[in-house]
Amino acid sequence: MAERRLFVCTNQKSGVGEDLAKALKKELKIQGVKSLVVGGQKLHTRIQTCNCLDLCKQCKKGPGAALVVYPEGLVYGNARPKDAERLVQSLATGRPVADLLLDAE
Numbered sequence: 488m489a490e491r492r493l494f495v496c497t498n499q500k501s502g503v504g505e506d507l508a509k510a511l512k513k514e515l516k517i518q519g520v521k522s523l524v525v526g527g528q529k530l531h532t533r534i535q536t537c538n539c540l541d542l543c544k545q546c547k548k549g550p551g552a553a554l555v556v557y558p559e560g561l562v563y564g565n566a567r568p569k570d571a572e573r574l575v576q577s578l579a580t581g582r583p584v585a586d587l588l589l590d591a592e
């Protein structure tokens with residue numbers, strides 16, 4: 488079974504990354520998309536917390552956290568728990584959440 492992983496930075500003093508990771512886990516269950524069939528293959532999604540993703544400039548300036556979606560390579564910044572619903576929806580639709588995307592240079 489293939490895996491998709493969301494790595495959520497929890498290096499902020501505010502604890503927003505931890506809250507975002509919890510909200511994403513909850514939302515995966517609510518939307519029933521923890522496991523999806525994509526292109527005939529079962530895809531399981533895991534939410535993982537991590538330390539600094541080296542995107543501090545973005546996440547420390549705003550009130551949210553940075554996260555990376557692997558293997559898609561999407562990089563989001565300033566994401567907050569209230570964004571979990573549409574971040575999870577984007578996993579199912581394949582359309583990124585444009586206003587949270589960062590340029591991963």
Ligand code: FES
Nearest residue numbers: 496539540542543
């Ligand atoms: S503190 Fe979030 S990426 Fe560095």
